[in-house]
Amino acid sequence: MTESSHLVSYRRAVMALVIVNVLWGSSFPFIKTLNLLTDQHFGVDEATASASLRGAASAWMIGLRFAVALVLFAMIRRDVIRRLRKPELLAGTVIGVFFCIGMVLQVSGLSTIPASRSGFLTSLAVVWTPILATVFERQRPRAVVLLGGAISLVGVSILTGLLGWSGGAPRFASDGFSHWKTGDTLTLLAVLFFSAQIVAVDWFGKRLDSLAFTPSMFGTTAALSLMFFVFLQPNIPELGEASSAGEGWVSLTTQLPFWGLILLLSIFPSLIAFSLMNRYQPSVTPTQASVLYTLEPLMASAWAMFVPALLSRWCGVDYQNEHLTPQLLCGGAVLLLANFVALWPTKTSRSTGEASA
Numbered sequence: 001m002t003e004s005s006h007l008v009s010y011r012r013a014v015m016a017l018v019i020v021n022v023l024w025g026s027s028f029p030f031i032k033t034l035n036l037l038t039d040q041h042f043g044v045d046e047a048t049a050s051a052s053l054r055g056a057a058s059a060w061m062i063g064l065r066f067a068v069a070l071v072l073f074a075m076i077r078r079d080v081i082r083r084l085r086k087p088e089l090l091a092g093t094v095i096g097v098f099f100c101i102g103m104v105l106q107v108s109g110l111s112t113i114p115a116s117r118s119g120f121l122t123s124l125a126v127v128w129t130p131i132l133a134t135v136f137e138r139q140r141p142r143a144v145v146l147l148g149g150a151i152s153l154v155g156v157s158i159l160t161g162l163l164g165w166s167g168g169a170p171r172f173a174s175d176g177f178s179h180w181k182t183g184d185t186l187t188l189l190a191v192l193f194f195s196a197q198i199v200a201v202d203w204f205g206k207r208l209d210s211l212a213f214t215p216s217m218f219g220t221t222a223a224l225s226l227m228f229f230v231f232l233q234p235n236i237p238e239l240g241e242a243s244s245a246g247e248g249w250v251s252l253t254t255q256l257p258f259w260g261l262i263l264l265l266s267i268f269p270s271l272i273a274f275s276l277m278n279r280y281q282p283s284v285t286p287t288q289a290s291v292l293y294t295l296e297p298l299m300a301s302a303w304a305m306f307v308p309a310l311l312s313r314w315c316g317v318d319y320q321n322e323h324l325t326p327q328l329l330c331g332g333a334v335l336l337l338a339n340f341v342a343l344w345p346t347k348t349s350r351s352t353g354e355a356s357a
Contacts, residue, residue, distance in 0.1 A: 017280060019276060042239075044238060066219075080212055096220025126149035155298075201289075
């Protein structure tokens, strides 16, 4: 392959992963609306819902979302299903285990810490990923890629409100690093699994048919999530009260808006996004991928400026649009700078077809 075609392939991979972030960002207002529907259905709110209900609802949504995504993938990409082999099935299972455990830990952690802190801690994947890549793949990240990762942490800190400007100087939020909670520990553990997922996609993707990971990844995520959902059932106080009144998960799930949101989640941030991720992420390094994925909160903020009001009218919940703020503009600009620094092809990357680690 010529130098020009290598560069085109690299740029295509970067653009594909940017699209992945755009699609992942759309999941946030969809999931928020699902949570509001759940609260409305069980007669609770963010302050009164039990941790067990939160965990079970998240597992139920994740399980349905990826089960539907698996069915759609099998229908649309029969060619991939036909060429599946045992190595791809096992690789997708490993990736799915990392991804599912990471999501469960992250969602559980959110029950005790602010969303801004969760977003910042999750962005620490740009720190863990190069460490794991060095250990398991023996890839030493270039200094410029590590610089991009450091800049991205600043961008996420601004975007999530953890870092602000006060008294003529940058300052961390008062609750930024005080009062360490269980949720902080759970979120940091989640980051390890997300980083392991990124490294696993890269390692398997360079050796196997990367798109063929997708079916077993979806299946593993759905199965583990639904197992977690069943495990939590005996510990949900709201379910006992709802069940006695003839209400519960069945009546929630049969609501048209609920299934509409699950379908949207299954198609765009799941079926399309993870197919693109599995297909194109091996064309960049794990460290570069982790920097790219810090664009997700920026894309989520962009979607949240116009989608909530539409979803609110459709689903009958109170969910207001967010607004463009200096915090969003500044944090977004820093994140874009971080990606520009980390992803700029060097002479080595142009000659080898991908950026060196």
